[in-house]
Amino acid sequence: MSDDPENTLILTLDGGDVVIRLRPDLAPGHVDRIKELTREGFYDGVVFHRVIPGFMAQGGDPTGTGMGGSDKPDLKAEFSAEKHLRGICSMARAQNPNSANSQFFICFDDATFLDRQYTVWGEVVEGMEHVDALPKGEPPRAPGKIVSAKIAADA
Numbered sequence: 001m002s003d004d005p006e007n008t009l010i011l012t013l014d015g016g017d018v019v020i021r022l023r024p025d026l027a028p029g030h031v032d033r034i035k036e037l038t039r040e041g042f043y044d045g046v047v048f049h050r051v052i053p054g055f056m057a058q059g060g061d062p063t064g065t066g067m068g069g070s071d072k073p074d075l076k077a078e079f080s081a082e083k084h085l086r087g088i089c090s091m092a093r094a095q096n097p098n099s100a101n102s103q104f105f106i107c108f109d110d111a112t113f114l115d116r117q118y119t120v121w122g123e124v125v126e127g128m129e130h131v132d133a134l135p136k137g138e139p140p141r142a143p144g145k146i147v148s149a150k151i152a153a154d155a
Contacts (some may be wrong), residue, residue, distance in 0.1 A: 007031070008152035009038060009122065013134070014144055018106075018127035019152075020089055023120065027078035030091055030100065030121040037070055037102055038149045047143035051136045055111060058092055059146060060103035064139070069101030078119045084111040087124035106131050 007022040024031040037043060048059040049066050061068040077097040084090060088107045091100035100119060108131070124131065134144035 005152035005155075009034065010150050010152055010155060011043070012147040012149070013127075013130045014147065015130040015133045016127055018130050019125050020122040021125045022122045023082070026080045026082055027091075027119045027121040029075055030078055030119050033072065033075055033102075034104070034121060035151055036072075038151055039154065041149075042070060042102065043146045043149035045145055045147070047139075047145045048134050049139045049143060050105075051134050051140055051144070052108075052138065053136050054109050056105040056107045057131055057134050057144075058103060058105040060092070062102075064143065066103070066139075069103060072101065074098060075100045075119075078121075079116045080120055081116065082120040084114040084118070084120065086110065087128050088120055089122035089124065090114065090118045090120045093118065108132065 009020040009022055011018040022031045046059055046062055047064045048057045049064050050058040084107050086107055086109055090105055092103035092105050093100040135142055
């Protein structure tokens, strides 16, 4: 577990818990949004609608289609030099760099071609095997879901 419970996100998947260290040092606005949505229960029951082997698992859309988001305003990009490597959590967005809202992805492998174009907000520190085990597809026939999302300080 992380030594900073306020900046530790626990995603409970069907297979078990995924512990993510949040990175407010890289993306304070995005971390605030993730924590706000988590505390509202927004991510509970939301599926991973796009899971591409060797690339990433994407979720955070309440409609499960990849077209939805929260009712909050889109976020201003907070791009950094942090590399998109295995376990990195980053925000999904549309063409506009300032269009991230609630959708995010977790990298399965090196995806450094995304560096400085997507906002990195965290990294998996435990439970990556549960992300690896998510059903694959775009969308998967029976998508894996976030059973619950909690900030460790609230658990």
